[in-house]
Amino acid sequence: MTSSFEVPLTRREAVVQQLRQEIASGQLPPGTVLKDAEIASRLGVSITPVREAITQLTAQGLVDVAPNRTRKVSGLTQKSALELVDVMQLLACAGFAGGVENLTAEHIASLRKRYAEFTGALERGDVTAASAAGADFSTIVVMANGNRELQSLLDQVVVRTGRMMAMEPGSSLWHPWVTGYGEVLALLERGDRAGAVARYRQIYVEYRAAVEEILWHGDAEGAPS
Known part of the structure; x- marks a missing residue:
């Protein structure tokens, strides 16, 4: 019998999760200097898990270390922004295609709610x-694939790419997702899973085009330079 018990987060994991969320939301914008003592005091933990967490976030590309050892929240260049979109597309589309056949009526109801x-x-x-x-x-569809390592990698890329979405609600970057998710959901509710996979892939084509438009023309506040 498989236990449903979940191992609690270690202090390092908890700090990683909190800082990753703050980076993704823009609470810690690119260029923010990360100071161990300040973060430890704010989160109510010792300096050791904070240092370990920042080391992990550095390995994941969310934090840059300057030659003088100053740690800062990393920024996005035009090149790195598009590279992140490409990586996210590869991971997400592979996970979606692998999970879509395992979706139940409960999964689809959860998709409607989300x-x-x-x-x-x-x-x-x-x-x-x-x-x-x-x-x-x-994530609901990718996790139906059962590949947790794939989802873990995707989570890291989504956090970094998410900074491009942290702008005004009317930004053109939201449009591919609003329209695409709606059409994917409609296809799944009709039982057309192959069509849903094809439409999901198209979201990334449209999203990349929108990112390129913003990068080259600077149409949106907060776009990377």
Whole structure:
């Protein structure tokens, strides 16, 4: 019999999770200097798990270390932004295609709920909640694939790419997801799983084009340079 007991987060894991969330939401914007003592005091932990967490976030590309050992939240260049989109596309589309055949009626109901939360948050102007609900929409399908390592890698890329989404609710970068998720959901509810996979892949084509437009023309506030 398999136990459902979940091992609690270690202090390092808890700090990693908290800092990753703050980076993704823009609470810690690119260029922010990370100081061990300040973070430890704010989070109510010792300096050791903070140092370990920052080391892990550095390995994941979320933190840059300057020659003088100063640690800063990393930024995005035009080249790295598009590279992140390409990596996210490879991981997410592979996970989605692998998980879609395992979806149950309960999964699809959860997708409908997440989509409502996603669009509702955008209507309220809450981009943090919209980002979380949008990521959960894909995660439901990817996790149905059963490949937790794939989801772990995807989570890291999504956090870094998410900075491009942390802008005004009306940004053109949201449009591929709002339209695409809605159409993917409709296809799944009709039982057209192959069509849903094809439409999901198309989201990334449209999203990359929107990112390129912003990068080259600077149409959106907060776009990477």
